[in-house]
Amino acid sequence: MTALEHATEVVDPVPGTGAPHLPEQPDSGPEFVQLLTPEGERVEHPDYAIDVTDEELRSLYRDLALVRRWDVEATALQRQGELGIWASLLGQEAAQVGAGRALAPDDMAFPTYREHGVAWTRGVDPLHVMSLFRGNDMGGWDPVATGVNLYTVVIGAQTLHATGYAMGLQRDGADAAALAFLGDGATSQGEVNEALIWAASLSAPVVFFCQNNQYAISVPIERQSRVPLYQRASGFGFPGVRVDGNDVLAVLAVTRAALARAREGSGPTFIEAFTYRMGAHTTSDDPTRYRMASELEEWKLRDPIARLKAHLARAGIADAAFFDAVDAEGDELAVRIRTGTLEMTDPAGTEIFDHVYAEQTPDLERQRAEFVAYHASFEGEK
Amino acid sequence: MTTLTLGKALNMGLRKAMEDDPKVVLMGEDIGKLGGVFRITDGLQKDFGEDRVVDTPLAEAGILGTAVGLAMRGYRPVCEIQFDGFVFPAYNQIVTQVAKIHARSRGRLPMPIVIRIPFGGGIGAVEHHSESPEAYFAHTAGLKVVAVATPADAYFGIQQAIASPDPIVFLEPKRRYWEKADVDTDATPDPLFRSRVLRAGDDLTLLAYGPMVKTALQAATAAEDEGRSIEVVDLRTLSPLDLDAVYESVRRTGRCVVVHEAPTTLGLGAEIAARVTETCFHSLEAPVLRVGGYDTPYPPSKLEEDYLPDLDRVLDAVDRSMGF
Numbered sequence: 001m002t003a004l005e006h007a008t009e010v011v012d013p014v015p016g017t018g019a020p021h022l023p024e025q026p027d028s029g030p031e032f033v034q035l036l037t038p039e040g041e042r043v044e045h046p047d048y049a050i051d052v053t054d055e056e057l058r059s060l061y062r063d064l065a066l067v068r069r070w071d072v073e074a075t076a077l078q079r080q081g082e083l084g085i086w087a088s089l090l091g092q093e094a095a096q097v098g099a100g101r102a103l104a105p106d107d108m109a110f111p112t113y114r115e116h117g118v119a120w121t122r123g124v125d126p127l128h129v130m131s132l133f134r135g136n137d138m139g140g141w142d143p144v145a146t147g148v149n150l151y152t153v154v155i156g157a158q159t160l161h162a163t164g165y166a167m168g169l170q171r172d173g174a175d176a177a178a179l180a181f182l183g184d185g186a187t188s189q190g191e192v193n194e195a196l197i198w199a200a201s202l203s204a205p206v207v208f209f210c211q212n213n214q215y216a217i218s219v220p221i222e223r224q225s226r227v228p229l230y231q232r233a234s235g236f237g238f239p240g241v242r243v244d245g246n247d248v249l250a251v252l253a254v255t256r257a258a259l260a261r262a263r264e265g266s267g268p269t270f271i272e273a274f275t276y277r278m279g280a281h282t283t284s285d286d287p288t289r290y291r292m293a294s295e296l297e298e299w300k301l302r303d304p305i306a307r308l309k310a311h312l313a314r315a316g317i318a319d320a321a322f323f324d325a326v327d328a329e330g331d332e333l334a335v336r337i338r339t340g341t342l343e344m345t346d347p348a349g350t351e352i353f354d355h356v357y358a359e360q361t362p363d364l365e366r367q368r369a370e371f372v373a374y375h376a377s378f379e380g381e382k
Numbered sequence: 383m384t385t386l387t388l389g390k391a392l393n394m395g396l397r398k399a400m401e402d403d404p405k406v407v408l409m410g411e412d413i414g415k416l417g418g419v420f421r422i423t424d425g426l427q428k429d430f431g432e433d434r435v436v437d438t439p440l441a442e443a444g445i446l447g448t449a450v451g452l453a454m455r456g457y458r459p460v461c462e463i464q465f466d467g468f469v470f471p472a473y474n475q476i477v478t479q480v481a482k483i484h485a486r487s488r489g490r491l492p493m494p495i496v497i498r499i500p501f502g503g504g505i506g507a508v509e510h511h512s513e514s515p516e517a518y519f520a521h522t523a524g525l526k527v528v529a530v531a532t533p534a535d536a537y538f539g540i541q542q543a544i545a546s547p548d549p550i551v552f553l554e555p556k557r558r559y560w561e562k563a564d565v566d567t568d569a570t571p572d573p574l575f576r577s578r579v580l581r582a583g584d585d586l587t588l589l590a591y592g593p594m595v596k597t598a599l600q601a602a603t604a605a606e607d608e609g610r611s612i613e614v615v616d617l618r619t620l621s622p623l624d625l626d627a628v629y630e631s632v633r634r635t636g637r638c639v640v641v642h643e644a645p646t647t648l649g650l651g652a653e654i655a656a657r658v659t660e661t662c663f664h665s666l667e668a669p670v671l672r673v674g675g676y677d678t679p680y681p682p683s684k685l686e687e688d689y690l691p692d693l694d695r696v697l698d699a700v701d702r703s704m705g706f
Contacts, residue, residue, distance in 0.1 A: 108454075138486040149454070150486055154478045160447020161479070167448055168455025171407075171433055178451070191474070194444035201439055355489045356523055358547035361575075361622035 032242050032274070035249040038302040040310025042249075050253040054317045060248050061312055062326050063097045064305045067117045069330030070126050073337050074116075074133065078283045082341055083133045087114045091246070091278030094304030095211050097121055098251025099179065099273070102259055103147065106176035110162040113151040114211075115181050122148045126333070127340040136347055156182055156189035159208060163195045166204035166262070177205040177262035179255070185216025187232065188224045196236040196270070205262035208270045209255065211245060213277035218290040233270035245275030246304040276302075349375065383566050389559035391533035392422050394567070395540035396460065400430050406544055407452060409436045409445050410462030410498075419464055420500060420559055442468055446475035449495050450483065458494045458544055465556075466501040467510025473518070480549045481524030495549045496540070500556035501529075502593040502643050503690055506683040513680050514592075514644035519551040520621040520653075527621040528574060529553040531595035533563045535618065538571035546574065553620075555593035575619040577627050583613035586637040586700055589628060589654060591617040594641045594691060601696040610700065620650055628654075629661050636667035637703045641691050646674035668706030673699045 033048050052060075071089050078086040089096060096117025103109060109118050116129055119141070128140035132151065139150040152158035162180035169176050186192050187210060199206050212229055214221050225232070233240025239261075243254040251273055258269035276299040280287050312318035353360075353368040386394065400406045408423055414437035417424030427435035438445050442463060449459035463469045469476070476497065483491050503512030520527045526548050530536045536554070543550045572578060580595070581602050590598035595616045602612035613631050617623070632638045638658050640651035651672035658670050673691045681689050 137488070142490055143454075143487060144490065150483075150491075152479075154474065157447065157475065157479055160444055160475065161451040161454065163444075164448030164451020164453075164459075165455050166451070168452045168457055171457070172455065190471075191443045191447060194439070194441040195447065197439050197441065198444050198448055355485045355487075357526070358484060358489065358492050358494075361526075362624075363622045 032244060033250045033254050034244040034247050035253060036247045036307055036311055038246070038307050040307045040314060042311060042315075045250070045253075048250065048253040048257060050249050052249065052252075057308070057312060058318055058322060060097065060101065060252070061305070061308050061318065062329070063101070063117070063121060064093045064248060064308060065326045066330050066333055067093050067097065067120045068305060069334055070116065070120070070337060073334040074130065075279070075283060077130075077338065077341055078133070083130065083283075084135045085282050085284055086133050087282045088277075088279035089114055089116050091276050091299065091304070092211055092213055093117050094248035094308075095245035095251055095273040095275045098248040099181070099209050099255045099271075102252050102255035103179060104176065104259070104263075105147065106174065107259060108147050108149065108162070108165055108176070108178050110149045110158040110165070110178060110180045111151055112155075112158065112181050112183060112186075113153050114183075115151070118181065119146075119148050122146050124148055126337050127344075130337060130341045131344060134341060134344060136344055156186035156192040156195075158182075159186070159192050159195035160198070162206050163199045163202075163204050166199065166206035167202060169205050170202070175263055177207060177259045179259065180206055180208050182208060182210050183216065184210065184212040184214065184221050184224055184229060185219065186210070187229055196233070196268075199268040200237045203265070203267040205265070206268050207255065207258040207262055208268065209273065210271065211273045211275055213245075213275050215277055215281070215291070217281040217285060218287075228272065230270060230272035236270075238268045238270065240270040240272065242272045242274055245273030246302045246307070248304060248308060275304075383564050385562050386533045386537065386565045387560050387562050388530070388533045388536045388555070389420060389422055391537035391565055392540055392554065393424055393426070395537040396423065397426060397429075399460075399541045399544040400426065400434060402541075403458060403544070405456060406458045406460060407434050407436065408460045408462065409438050409449060411438055411440055411445075411464050413437060413462050418462060420556065422498075422554075422559075423462065442470075442472035443475050446472040446480060446495075446497070450475065450479055450493065453493050453495055454491055458496075460496045460498060460544055463497060463499045465507075465511045466499050466513040466515055469497075469499055469515060476519070476525070476549075476551075477522050481522050484548070485524060492547045493549045494544075494547050496543045496546075497549070497551045498540075499551060499553055500559070501553045502555050502557060503680060503686050504557040504593065506686070508683070509680070512683075512686065514642065514675065516551070516553055516620055516642075517644055517649050520650060525549055525551055525621060526575070526619070527551045527553065528619050529555070529592035530618070531555060531558070531590075531592055531616050533561075534565045534569075534571075537565050537567060538569075539574060539618075542571065542574040553592055557593050558596065561596070575622060575624055577618050577624040578616045579613065579627055579631065580616050581612070581614040583611040583635070585611045585635055586639060586703055587613045587615065587628060587631040587635045588639050588641065588696070588700070589615050589617055590641045591620060591650075592643075594643060597691065597693060597696060598641055600693050601700065604693060604697060605700055610704065612700065617650075617654075623654065623657070625654065625657055625661070628658065632658055632662045633665040636665055637706075638662075638666070638670045639673060639696070639699045639703055640670065641673045641696055641699075643675050643690055645677045646672050647677050649674050668703045671699045671703050
């Protein structure tokens, strides 16, 4: 079963739930940045040109396909009891890969808990993400080395971290920017509003990348905002852009431009990547309780991977052998992820004490010793 | 030796820390041109510039949230919360982020953030300006909590807190900001996370921190007139607690009273009573007693003298302990 078929399966309509929630149709005009139509046709935008080589196009496709394959494998592993939970990125691959690929090496990304596609583009080992969802750690990668902060679960909290990091970049005179990820639900958080105010007021080199995937778990965007989210930026005093979040080229172009603007000292930008969460919020969620299957069917026509594949094939940039090779690479990746996850050893119990402080406290030293002694008291028992 | 108010000692300590480490950045509301509502940062923006003494937007979560990002970038943010009751908008960032990031990152992301909070009552203020929120922070793993009581501890303590690699809630007894004492700025200070016996005695061990240290010392002096010898300990560090000197004292005196302004139930006194009881059970002649604020919202200022522990309430607890 493909990921899309799986998504279809879990979004069966529930009789009697009333009118379906239909996604707001984005503008087709210049307010909605699109460079690749859902049919895979390249189109131009007056403000956002993109110059990509065929090789780059193929590698973007590869990223999209591989993160989806990772996502499918992770969902399966959760169903088999090998992960505690999984937050699927299905449908949001282009938004995440496009944003991630726009980052320069010295930039810093501040993800939520769903940005596996961003992590992938920055070279984070998928197993370091899997270990988080397996419950082995809080994310095993090095945030400094990878330029990807650890996942932040409290909604919106990371937008302030990104803004503060950008204040540090300003003070260092660094040619770099921070990229804060958030969702549509997060825009209702007070801390996000504080971040937007701080960033504007201090002209901080930070870009807010909001994936409007239409739902905060079950609650549709209409409950978060009565105006299109990108329009909120003008109230804070900086540009807001709505981009087709299922168009990797448009996302790449818009995010690159915003990051460049931030690095040159012109301040923040708010990007609304208009997309759709094709799967459940997490593996614990049941979208059939709050949305109609017909809505998903409509969004499947705008699938981010299908449109790039159509473009590559039609323009003769990639052939069947290329797509087969990416599929095969995806299967190899899935095997590595599966094997690596199953082979993870449980962390030692004493780990809970070891990193609470940089300078350990006598209290925790004592509790750690008591923990060790307590467990040692069972040795020899069967 | 210089005579300093506690407030001026903090100001000089902050200045010294900023001179010693260019990564120290002060953040807060009104701390720049105004020098803070209590003038603790007076003159610092003029001398160190607006990038190092930041007049922030009026947003406490923003102060702490951006401090996290600055710390990730290698800075040492010192955040001023204007009054104790205003820390709660930042509570989410402090508890879910500042306190946990070191553990979350397995030590890859240190959070050397100091959160300065003027705390406690007795200044005749309106609501939210007189509270003692220390137990919330002492209950939170990943934070350290200290309270200073004297100009010397203020001068050295703020520098030690800034130099610490861990996040520290630094509590300043606002009603004592204007009290003076001699400070030897060339002295070698005691470690930050160490309690200190301020007055020796044989009959009872009296524990206090922050604004109540002075009250405890006054109570000990008054008790002396009645022939009672009270040992007074300034706890100084609330998380981690440093009770070795307390245990040693209680084993001699057999009696222990803890004083704080914060509400009594589940306050620091409760934890201290539990630990003293566990550790000194066979030496105790009386249960450990607590003298604290009542379990009410902090009252209007006309009633705060009824609410706050004072000399007489401390002596009453001493009497009750001695009567066992």
